[in-house]
Amino acid sequence: MDLRVYVDGVARIICDLTRKTTVHDIIIALAQYKGKAGRYSLIECAPDGTQRTLSPSELTCELIYHPDWVYILRQNPSHVQKRSKSLDEKKTSIEQQQQQTIVD
Numbered sequence: 001m002d003l004r005v006y007v008d009g010v011a012r013i014i015c016d017l018t019r020k021t022t023v024h025d026i027i028i029a030l031a032q033y034k035g036k037a038g039r040y041s042l043i044e045c046a047p048d049g050t051q052r053t054l055s056p057s058e059l060t061c062e063l064i065y066h067p068d069w070v071y072i073l074r075q076n077p078s079h080v081q082k083r084s085k086s087l088d089e090k091k092t093s094i095e096q097q098q099q100q101t102i103v104d
Contacts, residue, residue: 001064005030005042005071017060024056030073039076044069 001017007030014026027040042054047068054063054071063071 001061003060003064003071005073007034007073014060017064019059019061021060022056023054023058023060023063026060027056027073034073036075038078041074041076043072043074045072 003014003017003026004011005014005026006012012030012033014029023042027042031038031040044052044054044063046052046066063069
């Protein structure tokens with residue numbers, strides 16, 4: 001069994017699916033292929049335009065019975081806050097005193 005999944009707008013064919021292959025298995029394989037760390041979801045797009053995020057535990061054998069549906073790998077937005085540059089630029093009072101001592 002094969003399944004077509006769009007990754008960054010390019011169709012990728014996932015081959016040799018078994019009855020035990022899960023959506024999680026496909027996401028892992030495609031994320032490794034992409035070589036980009038992060039969290040991913042597999043989105044199912046019906047012909048009428050409705051979209052649904054597939055559960056990682058869903059079996060892919062059920063997906064192949066909808067040949068007119070489109071499947072898209074989407075990277076989830078990161079919710080990790082990045083360190084502010086202003087924190088790196090702030091100096092402690094000890095560092096400021098040391099700089100003044102060097103200048104004087």
